[in-house]
Amino acid sequence: EDKVVQSPLSLVVHEGDTVTLNCSYEVTNFRSLLWYKQEKKAPTFLFMLTSSGIEKKSGRLSSILDKKELFSILNITATQTGDSAVYLCAVIRGGSNYKLTFGKGTLLTVNP
Amino acid sequence: KAGVTQTPRYLIKTRGQQVTLSCSPISGHRSVSWYQQTPGQGLQFLFEYFSETQRNKGNFPGRFSGRQFSNSRSEMNVSTLELGDSALYLCASSFVPGQGAYSSYEQYFGPGTRLTVT
Secondary structure: OOEEEEEOOEEEEEOOOOEEEEEEEEOOOEEEEEEEEEOOOOOEEEEEEOOOOOOEEEOOEEEEEEOOOOEEEEEEOOOOHHHOEEEEEEEEEOOOOOOEEEOOOEEEEEEO | OOOOEEEOOEEEEOOOOOEEEEEEOOOOOOEEEEEEEEOOOEEEEEEEEEOOEEEEEOOOOOOEEEEEOOOOOEEEEEOOOOHHHOEEEEEEEEOOOOOOOHHHHOOEEOOOEEEEEO
């Protein structure tokens, strides 16, 4: 069975801090890993990572994948209160089985 | 483009009843996936439909079923509701996964239907 483990489960930081969220996975026939941000509504897409070692960046957020060690990290620099959310990691299998397996998420709270 | 829409947004049912939830994907998206989200279990995959066919199914009992129509709209049905079915049910659409375009694996989520079973 596919498995996605995120750590930490929750994190409290102050505005301006840098945070690193972790996602490790075990999946048959790995295709891609996705990061989502969920506030009090539906998850919104952040990144999709398919190749090892290539950093994806969007503003203060960046993410990288290590397919050898089976993990990904999501970095947020200069955090703001608006970054407070649950960050979800999901993996997709390749082949004809299109199925996303999600981790339980990391709850990030950014205090002013 | 309009986003993914789900109806109803909130629902209260009693045990033993059945419920049907609806999802309209983003225009042009042909794949619709359903997820159940609870505080304890997180987001769990229910099933995925593409071109009116269920292509993949998660580990849920047969009380959970779905279908997709020719216009890609999808419905999910839960029969004989149990208290443990109380959850946020999310639908997500994507373009045409499995066709070689990596960007098509991006899923866009609807706002969800909050189901409470009493």
